[in-house]
Amino acid sequence: MIRMTLGEVARITGGRLVNAASDLVVTGPVEYDSRKIGPGGLFAAFEGEKVDGHDYAATAMTSGAAAVLSTRDTGEPGVVVDEPLAALARLAHASLERLPELAVVGLTGSSGKTTTKDYIAQLLGRLGPVVAPPGSLNNELGFPYTVLQANEETRFLVLEMGARGVGHIRYLTDIARPRVGAVLNIGDAHLAGFGSREGTALAKGELVEALPPDGVAVLNADDPLVAGMAPRTAARVLLVGEAAEAAVRATDVTVDDQGRASYILHFGDKTGNVGLAVTGRHQVANTLSAAGVALSLGIDFDDLVTALGEIGIVSVRRMDVFRRPDGVTVIDDSYNANPSSMAAALHALATMAGGRRATAVLGYMAEMGEQERSGHEGVGRLAAELGVHRVIAVGPENARPILDGATAVNGWTGSAIFAEDQATAIEIVKGDLHADDVVLVKGSRYRTWDVVDALRPARSEVSP
Structure with a gap:
């Protein structure tokens, strides 16, 4: 989160200033775990099913927090709001508006989102500072929380977008509009909410609809429901996959006895031999999507080939x-x-x-x-x-x-x-x-x- 006065936080969130002057400055990121709060940060107190964050407001202040964002007065300096998730969303949107040079990447899909997010972050890390926390922070809480980790030093913000129904991704893109958006695949996840794969595609495609005309939609050419999203975006479409029409393409895929894939990567008139260190044939598709994002943001092709062979697992319990x-x-x-x-x-x-x-x-x-x-x-x-x-x-x-x-x-x-x-x-x-x-x-x-x-x-x- 960029530096903000508590008065600005109150104005942006529609909250009420308590126990503090309006010129008190928040200099650190937002955190909802009192054990992780850093100096100058803003502690967001949520009422959970088992734990009430308001009970830890004093602990957060002792650990260095500048103020507390809460739904009731904790006795500590802070801002009281009616809807904490909505307040975080407004705060994230306002913070991002003050970082116009930041490149925002959004990605969604039925499977592989978190792993591919981690790959994208590792590739873009060769170009500049990246914010993309480990884990699946892709909902109404985790998404704005991730946005609020970015500051003036951040060059790339990589955001995973989850959905269980139509309108969910649109809500997230209203908080942070990506310049580059990647849709990985359409599968059978959350069918109770989507009803069918076609329903899933309708919802996931909200990501490409949100892209600006000067943006890039990275679409999986091997998934017809994903490739079929091309007419739904004003952005430039970059197809990735093993299909002949893919601009970022893998050929001659082999898998060794440890489950690690190798392939020849093609982009324009350039080719390179990629040997993955991660496990699973499906990682070919994940890495191609990550490569498409990185290429659209300026990574050198030869550097990309080397980097793909070096990426590894970051988030826990995923292959x-x-x-x-x-x-x-x-x-x-x-x-x-x-x-x-x-x-x-x-x-x-x-x-x-x-x-x-x-x-x-x-x-x-x-x-x-x-x-x-x-x-x-x-x-x-x-x-x-x-x-x-x-x-x-x-x-x-x-x-x-x-x-x-x-x-x-x-x-x-x-x-x-x-x-x-x-x-x-x-x-x-x-x-x-x-x-x-x-x-x-x-x-x-x-x-x-x-x-x-x-x-x-x-x-x-x-x-x-």
Whole structure:
């Protein structure tokens, strides 16, 4: 956040100044976790389901906060507002208006948003200071919070945009209008809110509609619903993918026994050999979108080729691969899941196993709507078709159709096991674990990561 007086904060948010003079200056970023507040920052006190941030206002001030943004008077210097999320949105918008030279990048898609956001940040970091915090800060709170991390020194602001219905992304772009927007893919995530893939495309396309005429829309040429968004934007369209019409294109894609892809990158009359250090065939598409954004913002092609080979995982529990001292390889992709991302992770598991025993610990996928059962069955069916040896579905009961899909595959000789909770899944996995096994853990925020943590050795024992 740029420097603002508390009087300015009150005016922008429509709030009421309390316990402070209007000329008190906020010099640090906004923070809603009192443990992370920095000197001169603005502590945003929210009432949560389990914790009320107002109870930590004094702690934040002791830690160096300049003031508190709250919905009631905490006794500390600050501004009292009626709607804290709306206040943060107004504050973020006003802060960004005072940074006209800042290049804003927005990206959305059904899967891969956070990973690709991290890749974009690493590529643009070669050009100047970037704000793109780790994790999925893509909603009504995380989005303005991210915007407010930018200041006069920031050159690039990379914003992930999530949505569960029409109008959600439009709301976010009204807070921060991107100059470059990337749409990664349209899949089966949040179908309970969107109704169909076409409904998802309608909502995700709000990003390209918000781009200015001098902006750039980076669209996945390999996804017809994404490529079909081109007429919806006034910006220049840059297609990326493996399709012949892609301007930023990958050819001759290969995947090694560690699941790492290599390809030849094409852009205009330039070509370069890219070898990725990250795991999964699907990372080709993610890195191409990141490359399209970076090229549109001026990265040198040769520097880009080198940088693509150096990017790594930043946000936790997203295709994080580690090898235990006993030779067991674990793929931690446990943060979230939908049928598309499940498929990508299962393909990576099959590639890395290469004939070794493969175990897939798969959790319930939320917000699937009418396709809940068929979506889970499809994931189980794919696991069996790829030759996964053990498919473990972790409760609630809604996850059980994963096993139905696996056992319906003719000729599959693997085992299908239901675990009613994480502790049971951990016991099952550990009870039959062989040296050189490969284990994938993936789920939809149902604490599937507890299984990973039970398998993870001490950090000093992890092999690169």
